[in-house]
Amino acid sequence: MFHNRTLRAFFPALLAILVCTGFALAGAHTWRVNELFSDSTGTIQFIELRESGGGNGEVGVNGHSVTSNTRNYVIPGPSLPPVTGNRILLFATPAAAALPGMPTPDYVFPSNMVPFINPAGDTIQYFGFSSETFGAGQLPTDGVHSLTTYLGTRSVNCATPTNFNNVSGHINLGCTLLGDVDNSGSRNGNDISAFVRVVLGTPQLTDNATCAEYCTGTLSGNIAAFVNDLLS
16 A cells, blocks of 8 residues: 555656656547548548537647548647637648648648548548548539538538638639639620529530539529629
């Protein structure tokens, strides 16, 4: 049986060992897979993790892994600042990081890990705390939409890459001129019928549906933005 004096000497030594070995005194277990994006080639990809509990102590992600079925990325660097509540961590391939309008990723996958995600089906996991599996056809590869998976609720939405500093952006790889839905190279009256076809789900082969996606979140918002472009 330990004497009190022995216990008093034991606990400081144990605490020192735990701190020096990086024991999980700082949390890291409430981060969840939030958003997955890939183009059709697998070159431009990003993954988001989102803190799910509102806790500002979830700072110890460094040393933990983000994995797919074929890749394993160990999160580098120091601990995060203690403002983690509901924040997002952005992981991106080099080509995604270089896109105009892309927020600065918190972590960039090395080139030998590209593609990180298999667009045809994969399992994306953060350490042992969060895992999302998708099958063929579930991950959009049109260059504008992503798969949101947060807390088991899945939906396809416009890609909104966001980093830890709450800087967000949009991606539209399939369209060089929003509103040019008939793909003629300019916006004109012919785009009206093309826009209507896309909205109704009956596009022609020459229509570019991504040029009708203004990512306002509503059909009425997209229509208003399209009309504004035509009149400008």
